[in-house]
Structures are given as structure tokens and as C-alpha cells.
Amino acid sequence: MQSAAKHSQLPESVVELAVVGRSNVGKSSLLNALANRKSLAKTSKTPGATRLLNVYEHDPEGSGRWLVDLPGYGYAKAPKQEQERWARMIEHYLTERETLDMALILIDGAVGPTSLDVQTLDWFEHIDVPFQVIATKHDKVKPSKLGGRKRDLAAGCNVDPREIRWVSAAKGTGIPELRSEIATLLGVK
Ligand SMILES: Nc1nc2c(ncn2[C@@H]2O[C@H](COP(=O)(O)OP(=O)(O)OP(=O)(O)O)[C@@H](O)[C@H]2O)c(=O)[nH]1
Ligand SMILES: [Mg+2]
Secondary structure, three states, X not given: OEEEOXXXXXXXXXXXXXXXXXXXXXXXXXXXXXXXXXXXXXXOOOOOOOOOEEEEEOOOOOOOEEEEEOOOEOOOOOOHHHXXXXXXXXXXXXXXXXXXXXXXXXXEOOOOOOHHHHHHHHHHHHHOOOEEEEEEOHHHOOHHHHHHHHHHHHHHHOOOHHHOEEOOOOOOOOHHHHHHHHHHHHOOO
16 A cells, blocks of 8 residues: 555554564565465565555555554664664654554564564563464474474464464465464454
């Protein structure tokens, strides 16, 4: 629907969910999988593909029911000034956006949570925005390792394993279930 460098440039939403997570964790790929479109949101092997607050609106046009794709945090190779600008944009959006209802915090299921993910989760405890943890790249974890990985990831995030949804944008695992949950959150079902 719209891209913006500042949340104050966006109109008011009716329901607003934000997709948050480390650069390269698969935020934009998840949006594409949910929308069943290949390149609605720009994705890339190189971190730093998303540089603005990108709003995706559930149809019909003007419904005001949004998913907002954010730039990722922790892309160490970006110039420091850029990194700081993105960090400020994300932080201001998450702390000041009055119409934000909830964040989906994505953690790389194959490697996470990283220390930066843990910091983000801790920070969320203080900012009064409800969140749900989603583990991405389910297809990258060997089936024999999945049980242990699920336990470790939940312990690292300090949440109950049953509270974490696992998805694979690449293979479609968990996507219909998450799509249906998001439809409920957006009030379209
Ligand atoms: N194997 C696998 N790879 C994935 C999956 N989801 C995303 N990827 C890959 O991970 C890389 C990053 O994906 P993006 O969706 O661009 O990640 P992002 O979180 O939006 O990254 P930024 O915009 O930089 O913050 C791409 O090479 C994707 O193809 C998945 O479910 N499985
Ligand atoms: Mg992205």
C-alpha cells in the first residue's frame, strides 16, 4: 500500500501488525508466502533488502487492516550511519505508533535466538506491545534435530515451546495455519 521512512507519514490503520526480526531472518519472504505471491515484498540473500516501513493491506483496498514489513536489525556490514538510521526508524515506530496492535517477532529457527534477538525480546517486555514469536526456516533444520532445536529455541527466547509457531516460507510449512491466525487478528475472518 505504502512505504515510509517515518511512521508519522502513514495514515491511521484499523488493525496493524508489524513483522520484526534480524536482517535476513525471512520477514519479507514470510509476507510473500502469506500473500501467496512470489515477489510482493522484495527479498534478498544479502541482508538489508528492506529499508523502509512497508505497509501491506489486506483486501479490499482501504480496509485499514495492515501487515507492516520492517527493515531488519543487526546487519553489521551496512554503513554505521545507515544501521543507526534503521534502528531509530524501527524503534520509533515500535514505541510511538499508536495504532500498532501487535508484533510478530521472527527468529531464525536454524540458528536463533542470537544475542540481539534476546535483547529485542527483553526490550519488548518493556514497551507494552504484545508479541508472538515465530521461528522461520523450518526446512533448514534436520528432522532428527527438530525436537532439540524447538526446546533450545524456546528456552533461549524464554517462552513455552507451545507458544512458538514454526514456519517455512520456502516449503510452505505452517503457512496456512499462520495465515488463518493472522486473518483472525486482522478481523477479516
Ligand atoms: N531455506 C529457507 N530460506 C529462507 C526462508 N525464508 C527466507 N529464506 C531466505 O533468507 C534470505 C533472506 O530473506 P528475506 O525475506 O529477504 O529476509 P528479511 O528478514 O526480509 O531481510 P531484511 O529485509 O534484510 O531485513 C533469502 O535468501 C530467502 O530466500 C525459508 O523458509 N527457508
Ligand atoms: Mg525484508
